[in-house]
Amino acid sequence: MSLETLTKSWEPMxxxxxxxxxxxxxxxxxxxxxxxxxxxxxxxxxxxPMARGWGTGGLQVSxxxxxxxxxxxxxxxxxxxSVNAASIRKFLARVSGAPVTMDTLEADxxxxxxxxxxxxxxxxxxxxxxxxxxEPLRPVQPNMSxxxxxxxxxxxxxxxxxxxxxxxxxxxxxxxxxxxxLVNGRFxxxxxxxxxxxxxxxxxxxxxxxxxAGREKRLHAVPPYTRVEPLVFDDVPFRVExxxxxxxxxxxxxxxxxxxxxxxDGTSSFEVSDSELGVKTIHRRDxxxxxxxxxxxxxxxxxx
Amino acid sequence: MAYVATRGGxxxxxxxxxLFRAEMGEITADRVAEMRxxxxxxxxxxxGEASLYDGDLAALxxxxxxxxxxxxVLLLRxxxxxxxxxTVAEPVTQENLFxxxxxxxxxxxxxxGQVLGPTLDYAHRILATEVLSGANFLPTPVEPASRPSPxxxxxxxxxxxxxxxxxAPEPDTASGNTIPDITREPLLFPAKRAHxxxxxxxxxxxxxxxxxxxxxxxxxxxxxxxxELRLAEAxxxxxxxxxxxxxxxxxxxxxAEVVSKSGSDLGLxxxxxxxxxxxxxxxxxxxxxxxxxAPKGSxxxxxxxxxHTEGVESSGFCIHFKLPHYVTFQSSLDxxxxxxxxxxxxxxxxxxxxxxxxxxxAE
Numbered sequence: 001m002s003l004e005t006l007t008k009s010w011e012p013m014x015x016x017x018x019x020x021x022x023x024x025x026x027x028x029x030x031x032x033x034x035x036x037x038x039x040x041x042x043x044x045x046x047x048x049p050m051a052r053g054w055g056t057g058g059l060q061v062s063x064x065x066x067x068x069x070x071x072x073x074x075x076x077x078x079x080x081x082s083v084n085a086a087s088i089r090k091f092l093a094r095v096s097g098a099p100v101t102m103d104t105l106e107a108d109x110x111x112x113x114x115x116x117x118x119x120x121x122x123x124x125x126x127x128x129x130x131x132x133x134x135e136p137l138r139p140v141q142p143n144m145s146x147x148x149x150x151x152x153x154x155x156x157x158x159x160x161x162x163x164x165x166x167x168x169x170x171x172x173x174x175x176x177x178x179x180x181x182l183v184n185g186r187f188x189x190x191x192x193x194x195x196x197x198x199x200x201x202x203x204x205x206x207x208x209x210x211x212x213a214g215r216e217k218r219l220h221a222v223p224p225y226t227r228v229e230p231l232v233f234d235d236v237p238f239r240v241e242x243x244x245x246x247x248x249x250x251x252x253x254x255x256x257x258x259x260x261x262x263x264x265d266g267t268s269s270f271e272v273s274d275s276e277l278g279v280k281t282i283h284r285r286d287x288x289x290x291x292x293x294x295x296x297x298x299x300x301x302x303x304x
Numbered sequence: 305m306a307y308v309a310t311r312g313g314x315x316x317x318x319x320x321x322x323l324f325r326a327e328m329g330e331i332t333a334d335r336v337a338e339m340r341x342x343x344x345x346x347x348x349x350x351x352g353e354a355s356l357y358d359g360d361l362a363a364l365x366x367x368x369x370x371x372x373x374x375x376x377v378l379l380l381r382x383x384x385x386x387x388x389x390x391t392v393a394e395p396v397t398q399e400n401l402f403x404x405x406x407x408x409x410x411x412x413x414x415x416x417g418q419v420l421g422p423t424l425d426y427a428h429r430i431l432a433t434e435v436l437s438g439a440n441f442l443p444t445p446v447e448p449a450s451r452p453s454p455x456x457x458x459x460x461x462x463x464x465x466x467x468x469x470x471x472a473p474e475p476d477t478a479s480g481n482t483i484p485d486i487t488r489e490p491l492l493f494p495a496k497r498a499h500x501x502x503x504x505x506x507x508x509x510x511x512x513x514x515x516x517x518x519x520x521x522x523x524x525x526x527x528x529x530x531x532e533l534r535l536a537e538a539x540x541x542x543x544x545x546x547x548x549x550x551x552x553x554x555x556x557x558x559x560a561e562v563v564s565k566s567g568s569d570l571g572l573x574x575x576x577x578x579x580x581x582x583x584x585x586x587x588x589x590x591x592x593x594x595x596x597x598a599p600k601g602s603x604x605x606x607x608x609x610x611x612h613t614e615g616v617e618s619s620g621f622c623i624h625f626k627l628p629h630y631v632t633f634q635s636s637l638d639x640x641x642x643x644x645x646x647x648x649x650x651x652x653x654x655x656x657x658x659x660x661x662x663x664x665x666a667e
Contacts, residue, residue: 017385053620056620113627176632193635215617217490260634273634
């Protein structure tokens with residue numbers, strides 16, 4: 001027996017970029033996050049060849065999960081062709097050899113910045129959300145060590161107070177994206193800056209969601225079939241963005257989350273934010289084959 | 305098929321990168337070697353912030369990024385991620401450093417003497433414009449001292465501890481793999497001592513200076529006196545698996561001890577980093593000095609300054625605001641439109657005082 005037979009030959013980079021010890025740490029922390037839904041688990045968060053704040057948390061989880069048989073989809077603000085989504089997709093394919101796709105139905109692993117696709121995800125799919133700020137308590141408590149103690153005590157009084165103050169001052173909850181939500185009745189988490197439109201998709205969803213913040217070195221998870229309840233008062237119901245009746249000017253898709261495009265005449269037109277759903281809708285309209293999966297929303301209403 | 309036409313993302317990013325690299329042109333080994341030779345202090349700064357001591361790689365990172373410092377540091381840190389941690393060197397002790405420069409502002413003279421070493425402190429900062437018109441600048445040769453200063457020097461704090469002026473920190477008994485490593489573990493608070501010193505060592509110079517300066521100006525409780533500032537080379541001693549200890553070479557290091565009166569004792573602040581970077585270690589030692597008992601949320605509180613002087617994280621987050629945010633923005637707009645409509649409806653019913661709606665901060 002020689003050393004050569006016991007070791008692998010030298011390679012300039014590990015499979016999936018991260019070395020085995022980094023991946024092992026992320027796997028352990030992910031399992032912990034799944035075991036305690038919504039609880040922020042600190043991890044070392046190695047530097048990756050992308051700037052912090054550009055999806056390095058999501059990237060580390062994707063690099064850990066990926067294997068050559070997984071089909072990867074990457075979206076940024078709903079779009080597969082957004083420059084940063086293109087860059088991350090290219091990197092993942094380069095370090096793993098995994099095939100890429102833009103079709104939500106075909107994807108095994110979806111890394112996303114700030115959107116959940118409109119087509120329903122299945123049990124065999126994993127959604128990795130990029131998270132800029134993992135701490136829902138940050139607006140009321142910027143100090144991480146105090147906030148951590150508050151989570152331990154389930155001390156969310158100031159969170160409720162903040163929502164109440166918004167209703168008093170503005171007549172409604174002013175939180176736009178990253179709507180704070182209670183996971184499995186215990187931890188308040190940020191669902192990452194997804195629009196409110198996407199928050200109900202997380203509740204009792206069939207798929208696993210891993211939310212990872214690389215810069216802040218925290219990850220949390222929503223396991224399949226777990227309750228996710230946006231924080232609301234009994235007499236003030238949760239309201240998603242008023243997009244249910246909007247129609248996409250490009251594809252004709254209706255009843256989904258839209259991007260508002262300001263027009264020169266002062267008006268706005270709208271296009272569907274989930275770009276691949278838009279593409280498939282166009283294909284269908286033109287008589288080409290395109291399979292659109294079951295969507296969370298039907299006619300702008302979330303199915304109960 | 306209108307969507308397809310907009311799918312220029314991949315080509316656009318390819319071309320924009322080419323445009324950036326076109327400005328620097330061809331990068332050769334000669335250019336990298338010249339940069340390393342011409343810019344030792346910049347190379348040191350980058351190595352310190354990257355926590356990776358390799359002059360060639362640091363100069364290469366500078367050449368490859370055209371001197372965009374944050375990019376250069378990120379490049380080195382990302383490269384560092386891919387490297388295995390082979391072994392942990394023996395602890396470097398102050399009295400064993402090969403000292404080039406060591407000064408104390410606390411005493412006129414100190415055991416071992418004040419050693420000025422290389423510095424611009426007393427130079428008149430006059431730009432050598434004649435170089436641009438063809439008159440080369442040739443540095444005047446150094447005249448060696450009649451009596452060389454000792455290569456190894458004790459620390460000033462050690463003398464003060466002997467004379468009961470300060471309580472020397474307990475020596476840390478952790479060794480080898482039991483030493484906490486900030487590059488392998490998350491930073492949690494209250495931070496382990498090793499994590500604090502490691503974070504300061506790799507912190508961004510400008511950030512440490514800004515917060516250290518704030519503390520020095522009066523936002524900190526303790527005014528620092530530079531007990532000792534030292535530029536040195538440290539011998540890196542590692543153990544071969546067979547047991548023999550050997551030197552793996554020397555690295556440049558800088559360290560600062562600052563003190564201030566705290567009760568009847570002297571309080572001690574300390575910082576060290578790879579490479580020679582005096583401003584950084586004095587500012588960092590000032591922050592360390594002020595950290596004890598600092599109010600939560602103040603700029604001298606450990607959590608505040610360690611998080612906010614992390615250059616790769618802070619610069620990355622700052623530039624991430626260039627990414628599209630139209631989904632989050634749309635979501636906020638929706639809430640604002642609705643709040644306005646509600647307010648207008650309310651004003652119709654009963655005119656009231658104007659309270660502007662609050663919106664959460666951007667992410």
